[in-house]
Amino acid sequence: MDSSPDMGLFGPESVTWKVHSEPIVTMGGLRSLYLQALHPRAVAAIAQNSGYKSDPWGRFNRTSEYVGTVLYGSTDEVERIASRIRRMHSRMTATDPRTGERFRIDEPELLRWVHVAEVESFLSTARRAGLKLTDAEVDTYYTEQLKAAELVGLDPATVPGTAAEVAAYYERMRPQLGITREAAETALFLTVPPLPDFWGNRALRLSLNFGPARWAYFGVAGTAVALLPPWARKMYGGLGLPTTDLSADLSVRGMRLLLAGLLAAAPEQYKMAPMRRAALERAGLA
Template identity: 75%
Template sequence: MCRGRKRGTLDGMSKDVGLFGPDSVTWKLHQEPILMMGGLRSLYLQALHPRAVAGVAQNSGYRDDPWGRLIRTSDYVGTVIYGSTDEVHRAASRVRRLHAGMTAVDPGTGERFRIDEPDLLRWVHVAEVESFLTTGVRAGVRLTPEEVDGYYTEQLRSAELVGLDPSTVPSTAAEVEAYFAAMRPELELTRDGAEAALFLTVPPVPDHWGGLALRLGLTLGPARWAYLGVASTAIGLLPAWARKIYGGLGWPTTDLAAGLSVRGLRALIAAVLATLPQQYQVAPIRRAALERAGLA
């Protein structure tokens, strides 16, 4: 649990603050908008698992509706973190039903496999929570070693939602490091992975986003270059071994540059949010959670 000032009282709370609540490390970390970059980093990391990325390529419409898929994924994560207990379990039930009906073919062996295999679910979960945590810490969020382990332990609840046995999921920083070390021989950059990474780095601009001038501006103008900077930072935040699989360099200077960049982006986001009206400074789902906790 997070130590420090008391964020709320039981008298001020409703009976339902979801899976985590205001004194959790999860709420402390996920209040940071920079964690959006953590989501992008996790996709690059997940794409290095041949079966995981094949499952996405063969079942997902991410090429046809990349932004819609990103929004739906972000909504799910936000619901798990800040939703009421009923909202969380309804969202998780939808995801489990969706995954239960999906299969894919292993590009290396030709074997057909289920998308909801525990090994695949575990890889996606660990890559995601480790990316959120690493991005937040590298951006300057201060967490003690106990809080870092506490975050992983709290996230066992998220793992259980998608059908994993919590006892099979890494729950401390040391266990996550050992898990990645054990997984590295299975990871490689397949054609599906390379295409997914390229798509993440240079995503298309939807035709319905305004006229030709707007689309050209987003494709070739400052917005495109700004996004490329964000994508490059997300790649730079990957572990050195993951960057090497992508054909990049594992130099410490890359880690340093990515750390400076993500800290700068965090400061920039905070400065921009400070100029907005108060009702736009906090995501609606987090605001609802704060209200239920008596902290609005």
């Protein structure tokens, strides 16, 4: 009988765990949302089916739970949450804003775009923040993430699994991308989201909307946009200059150092995500 711990899809020796041990990858999640919004059908699917405007922080928590479970959950936990997501997506449709055509949101093209935008954003944000990875480790990360792609219903053989394949995929997709009304609204919402209800009463939230917390978030959102590929920044009306990339690198490296300092001073229970801590305990590494 096999008594080894059930580490789910990945494990302590995986590049995936190495990348996602970096708290700065959360900014990669925000970057990926700006990138996903450039696909007219993908952003229509989100805008027409998601309650992100009425409950943005709830949606953020649910997405974080899904990502955390895929990364650190046991095989049973991963299969259970993935099955729930597949069932939910199978019942949803949206209308293409350009053609009026009705489409399923679990179309492979849309699932593939969301997957690639997400994993590429996580990886590139961590690397540009200063995480050292070899070219082989980069390719291994993309290959490991084919398991996550399969969970949502994709055939792994149709999903980019190396850095070169991701770059070629983006090149193929660019003619299909652009700014629609829903993309512009989504990007604006990502840049100026409402503060969560648990941040005090209405008067306090109103003061915070124009205070340091809001300006700090502007810095985070601005850095996430600056981390986009130059062609994506141009679609949003920004600059594709190398100097923008340099500024973004300096900004995200500074944020990584700031996070490291804050976590070092934080109480022990806040130093690590609970799902990661539980996975390390299963592996005997806590």
